[in-house]
Amino acid sequence: MSRSRTAYVILGVLAIHSNQSGYEIRRTVQYSVGYFWGESYGQIYPTLKRLEAESLIAKSNSTTASRKRRQEYSITPAGRACLEAWLAVPYQEDPPRDEFLLKLFFGNEVSPSVSIAHVRRFQDKLRLMLASLEQLEPLARANSAQYPGFPFWMLTLSFGKAQLRSALEWSESAMEVLSADEPATTSNPLLADGIPAVQSA
Amino acid sequence: MSRSRTAYVILGVLAIHSNQSGYEIRRTVQYSVGYFWGESYGQIYPTLKRLEAESLIAKSNSTTASRKRRQEYSITPAGRACLEAWLAVPYQEDPPRDEFLLKLFFGNEVSPSVSIAHVRRFQDKLRLMLASLEQLEPLARANSAQYPGFPFWMLTLSFGKAQLRSALEWSESAMEVLSADEPATTSNPLLADGIPAVQSA
DNA sequence: ACACACATGTAATTGGTTACATGATTTC
DNA sequence: GAAATCATGTAACCAATTACATGTGTGT
Numbered sequence: 001m002s003r004s005r006t007a008y009v010i011l012g013v014l015a016i017h018s019n020q021s022g023y024e025i026r027r028t029v030q031y032s033v034g035y036f037w038g039e040s041y042g043q044i045y046p047t048l049k050r051l052e053a054e055s056l057i058a059k060s061n062s063t064t065a066s067r068k069r070r071q072e073y074s075i076t077p078a079g080r081a082c083l084e085a086w087l088a089v090p091y092q093e094d095p096p097r098d099e100f101l102l103k104l105f106f107g108n109e110v111s112p113s114v115s116i117a118h119v120r121r122f123q124d125k126l127r128l129m130l131a132s133l134e135q136l137e138p139l140a141r142a143n144s145a146q147y148p149g150f151p152f153w154m155l156t157l158s159f160g161k162a163q164l165r166s167a168l169e170w171s172e173s174a175m176e177v178l179s180a181d182e183p184a185t186t187s188n189p190l191l192a193d194g195i196p197a198v199q200s201a
Numbered sequence: 202m203s204r205s206r207t208a209y210v211i212l213g214v215l216a217i218h219s220n221q222s223g224y225e226i227r228r229t230v231q232y233s234v235g236y237f238w239g240e241s242y243g244q245i246y247p248t249l250k251r252l253e254a255e256s257l258i259a260k261s262n263s264t265t266a267s268r269k270r271r272q273e274y275s276i277t278p279a280g281r282a283c284l285e286a287w288l289a290v291p292y293q294e295d296p297p298r299d300e301f302l303l304k305l306f307f308g309n310e311v312s313p314s315v316s317i318a319h320v321r322r323f324q325d326k327l328r329l330m331l332a333s334l335e336q337l338e339p340l341a342r343a344n345s346a347q348y349p350g351f352p353f354w355m356l357t358l359s360f361g362k363a364q365l366r367s368a369l370e371w372s373e374s375a376m377e378v379l380s381a382d383e384p385a386t387t388s389n390p391l392l393a394d395g396i397p398a399v400q401s402a
Numbered sequence: 403a404c405a406c407a408c409a410t411g412t413a414a415t416t417g418g419t420t421a422c423a424t425g426a427t428t429t430c
Numbered sequence: 431g432a433a434a435t436c437a438t439g440t441a442a443c444c445a446a447t448t449a450c451a452t453g454t455g456t457g458t
Contacts, residue, residue, distance in 0.1 A: 012303075016307075017391060021409070032392070033302070033306055036298070037303050041410075069455085080310075090318075093301075097237070097239070101234070102206070102238055104353060104357055107288075107350070108350035114288055114289050147390045149308070149309035152308035153391075155305055158374075163368065167364065177352060190217060205417065205418085207417085223438070224437050240418095242438080243418075
């Protein structure tokens with residue numbers, strides 16, 4: 001049962017809009033949920049085959065044009081049922097992995113300038129993404145406000161913006177902290193008695 | 202060159218505190234960076250062997266006690282150099298994957314109660330983690346404020362708290378939005394002209 | 403004619419989790 | 431002596447990325 005989540009992403013975007021090719025599905029994913037989800041061709045094409053074999057999607061080279069060498073797909077009723085079933089089950093958390101924070105955590109092992117560079121880079125990225133999301137909003141509003149899914153899309157968008165802004169704020173105070181310095185016991189400072197493990201899964 | 206990041210996590214925790222066994226390293230990781238990083242035994246033990254073969258760590262069954270059937274390791278100068286080199290290179294971003302947001306994005310395909318349940322779950326998790334981090338702080342301060350790495354640990358901790366708080370705030374407004382309802386075009390609403398792809402990598 | 407975007411796919415590899423198997427030491 | 435925790439490891443499997451290979455349609 002626990003099939004790859006790629007399958008559900010495909011079902012999801014086909015549920016919103018039919019007759020998309022593998023190429024286009026990937027683009028759609030990038031453009032719409034790119035902020036928090038990615039898919040590669042190496043994953044998409046095989047999954048399309050599999051989904052078609054299971055009749056959750058069907059070839060639908062139809063409507064617009066089959067003028068290109070492209071294979072369009074649409075979701076089937078079974079596919080829709082499958083998507084809905086998946087959506088209903090509690091989401092699964094992926095193990096967290098943030099290399100930026102990891103490097104920052106070990107910052108004492110290297111020159112402060114290294115950590116400063118990491119934070120700066122982080123900041124730049126944040127600003128880029130925030131600009132990107134802020135730019136996306138009015139366009140999305142203009143283009144898709146009438147779609148029933150719109151409120152949900154806005155919800156994820158506003159989540160993204162909120163996280164980005166909070167990260168940006170933190171990064172500014174972090175830069176301040178990292179501009180001041182003085183660089184020690186034998187009991188493990190990371191594993192002292194009574195410190196509970198961080199809840200993660 | 203591009204070795205598994207598990208190796209660097211191990212080097213990092215051994216750099217902070219020597220003479221830890223695989224078991225203990227894993228616990229240390231959980232307790233200290235668990236909020237944003239995880240490691241499994243299946244990854245740690247083979248990596249320890251590899252690192253020892255490369256002389257980046259060395260067996261050091263010594264100091265405290267070898268009373269248990271346990272193999273302790275310490276970082277070597279070469280290992281330290283390797284860690285430092287890795288820390289200095291720009292962090293790599295992992296492709297984002299947030300199943301919660303994905304399910305929320307497709308929320309229109311199912312009953313609103315489903316999305317509400319997801320957000321509620323998300324909220325609960327957030328509160329748990331925030332409590333966990335807030336509890337961690339004073340303890341960490343008491344136990345390790347004298348360690349040179351402490352400011353960096355606090356930085357990652359405060360990042361976590363900031364993100365959590367902002368997510369929590371968002372979740373509250375999301376719950377409001379999701380408590381009001383009415384549930385269409387043929388051009389792809391997710392892929393309208395002029396919408397730029399979200400910056401992610 | 404050239405370049406670029408569209409389009410589809412496969413193979414190799416990685417990075418990682420999970421489950422399994424086993425056993426020692428401590429604590430009650 | 432039973433249970434919990436400490437402790438080490440392997441095998442099977444999986445999701446996913448990357449690089450490679452190939453070709454078509456459109457616009458300049």
